[in-house]
Amino acid sequence: MEDVKQLTPYEMLGGETPLRHLVDRFYDIMDTDPRVVPLRKMHGPDLTPIRQKLFEFLSGWLGGPSLFIEKYGHPMLRARHMPFAVDEDARDQWLLCMYTAMDELSMEQALRDHLEDAFFRTADFMRNR
Numbered sequence: 001m002e003d004v005k006q007l008t009p010y011e012m013l014g015g016e017t018p019l020r021h022l023v024d025r026f027y028d029i030m031d032t033d034p035r036v037v038p039l040r041k042m043h044g045p046d047l048t049p050i051r052q053k054l055f056e057f058l059s060g061w062l063g064g065p066s067l068f069i070e071k072y073g074h075p076m077l078r079a080r081h082m083p084f085a086v087d088e089d090a091r092d093q094w095l096l097c098m099y100t101a102m103d104e105l106s107m108e109q110a111l112r113d114h115l116e117d118a119f120f121r122t123a124d125f126m127r128n129r
Contacts, residue, residue: 009118022101022102023054023055025100025101026101033096077126085128
């Protein structure tokens with residue numbers, strides 16, 4: 001019987017280049033969409049460092065290279081977000097940015113559904129208010 005290799009979401013997305021595009025669009029949207037001004041205010045004036053960190057985190061989270069863990073150790077997402085007031089509005093603003101950025105990527109519907117669910121569960125877990 002032949003082993004069938006399961007593709008990771010990272011591989012299904014297309015790897016580094018589409019992931020970088022997703023992250024860049026996510027932050028471009030956060031930086032310009034008036035619907036997410038409160039979310040944008042939670043971030044520093046220069047989004048460059050956080051763009052890189054999200055890219056590194058998502059790389060490993062999606063089954064690609066574990067760039068974030070190699071640099072910073074365990075993500076401890078909830079602890080890292082504790083200093084910020086993350087309520088349902090902040091969660092929904094974050095998801096708006098991510099889902100809008102995902103609209104610009106070509107992907108199969110099954111992957112889109114999987115990512116939407118995974119992003120929602122993770123964003124919802126970050127709520128601390």
